[in-house]
Amino acid sequence: MLSDRERKSQRRRERVALSTSVSYMLTWLTFAVAWAVGVFPGKHLAILLLMTAFVSIGFWLVFRLKLNLRFRDKDLTAEQMALSLIPPLYALFFLENPQARSSILLIIFIPLVYGILGLRRQQFIRIGILNFLFCILLIGSLWWLRPAYVDLRIEAVQLTALLVVIGQLILIGGYISELRNRLKKNNIQLEEALETIQEMASTDELTGLSNRRALMEKIEQEFSRCTRGGPGFSVCLIDVDFFKRINDTFGHHAGDQVLRELAQMMKDCLRKIDCVGRFGGEEFLLVLPQTALEGAVMKAERLRQAVEGMRFDSIEQGLTITISIGVAQYDCNENFEQTIARADTALYAAKNRGRNQTRTELDIEASSAPA
Ligand SMILES: Nc1nc2c(ncn2[C@@H]2O[C@H](COP(=O)(O)OP(=O)(O)OP(=O)(O)O)[C@@H](O)[C@H]2O)c(=O)[nH]1
Numbered sequence: 585m586l587s588d589r590e591r592k593s594q595r596r597r598e599r600v601a602l603s604t605s606v607s608y609m610l611t612w613l614t615f616a617v618a619w620a621v622g623v624f625p626g627k628h629l630a631i632l633l634l635m636t637a638f639v640s641i642g643f644w645l646v647f648r649l650k651l652n653l654r655f656r657d658k659d660l661t662a663e664q665m666a667l668s669l670i671p672p673l674y675a676l677f678f679l680e681n682p683q684a685r686s687s688i689l690l691i692i693f694i695p696l697v698y699g700i701l702g703l704r705r706q707q708f709i710r711i712g713i714l715n716f717l718f719c720i721l722l723i724g725s726l727w728w729l730r731p732a733y734v735d736l737r738i739e740a741v742q743l744t745a746l747l748v749v750i751g752q753l754i755l756i757g758g759y760i761s762e763l764r765n766r767l768k769k770n771n772i773q774l775e776e777a778l779e780t781i782q783e784m785a786s787t788d789e790l791t792g793l794s795n796r797r798a799l800m801e802k803i804e805q806e807f808s809r810c811t812r813g814g815p816g817f818s819v820c821l822i823d824v825d826f827f828k829r830i831n832d833t834f835g836h837h838a839g840d841q842v843l844r845e846l847a848q849m850m851k852d853c854l855r856k857i858d859c860v861g862r863f864g865g866e867e868f869l870l871v872l873p874q875t876a877l878e879g880a881v882m883k884a885e886r887l888r889q890a891v892e893g894m895r896f897d898s899i900e901q902g903l904t905i906t907i908s909i910g911v912a913q914y915d916c917n918e919n920f921e922q923t924i925a926r927a928d929t930a931l932y933a934a935k936n937r938g939r940n941q942t943r944t945e946l947d948i949e950a951s952s953a954p955a
Pocket residue numbers: 790823824825826827828829831835836837838839840843864865866935939
């Protein structure tokens with residue numbers, strides 16, 4: 585299965601392969617004009633059309649069938665450049681006027697210009713050399729098989745000019761390839777920096793949990809899911825009991841350590857879709873998507889009992905802590921600040937009734953109802 589990014593790249597490759605066909609057709613048109621003015625045989629114009637169609641449809645098919653994914657350079661830039669040289673070289677061989685050939689020879693540079701944007705320096709040098717060798721081969725075979733169409737003195741001048749231009753293109757291509765590499769590296773560094781910034785902006789430094797901002801975003805997400813008819817969610821407001829005493833007795837560092845260990849324990853206890861974060865000071869907020877009040881109370885109770893069982897021996901042998909929890913289920917007639925406010929009321933009730941317990945709004949209503 586392809587990743588989203590790879591699928592997008594593959595679609596881009598298919599589009600590029602199709603647009604390259606336009607370039608091939610323009611090359612063909614040049615030879616069609618040569619045929620029209622009588623310096624290129626019609627038979628070879630037809631063969632050139634077939635070759636051009638074969639190369640362009642062939643590459644499009646390779647991308648369509650994803651065969652290119654087996655190669656290191658999935659864009660097949662070098663392969664496209666090398667193969668696209670063959671049809672024009674073939675046609676140049678049959679061109680019946682040496683003067684026309686010198687101008688049409690310019691076509692050989694087109695793939696090199698495309699390569700400037702996509703090849704690495706080494707690849708570019710190889711293709712440049714291949715380009716030059718192809719031209720020597722063309723002149724050599726003409727001299728051997730069709731001597732009437734070659735003037736070696738003119739061809740020598742032409743080949744030298746070709747060598748100079750290819751050399752310059754290799755230099756420019758190498759420079760652009762270096763720039764591309766630098767740009768790519770900078771982009772990766774920027775992406776990493778952005779990731780770090782995003783993480784820092786949503787993480788509480790002391791505990792590594794989501795911070796208040798990230799928590800509010802999560803609740804907002806759940807809130808809009810519910811208003812669109814999705815399943816409900818519940819929140820648990822968790823507060824460490826008599827935390828001030830720990831700070832006062834063992835120092836602030838010990839207090840920090842308790843918060844860190846507590847955070848880790850809560851993280852370990854949760855499902856993947858749940859979210860726990862530091863709401864402020866020694867207060868934590870647990871967001872439980874797709875969870876009704878009873879389920880949330882069960883979860884909160886399990887958490888409370890787990891905290892009761894924790895030992896902080898590194899601070900003092902046998903040191904334990906407890907937490908109080910207020911639970912509320914989101915009600916579709918309110919905004920999420922009101923849901924948190926109800927959880928806070930329930931937490932307040934838990935504190936008032938002796939701490940180390942889980943309370944909901946229903947408990948408060950039940951106890952205050954007339955007998
Ligand atoms: N070590 C440490 N202490 C913190 C941090 N944030 C808040 N506190 C302390 O947490 C304590 C909270 O105290 P209180 O609000 O009186 O509550 P409590 O002592 O837990 O008592 P109850 O909540 O009523 O059970 C204060 O002493 C704060 O200074 C923190 O990041 N690290």
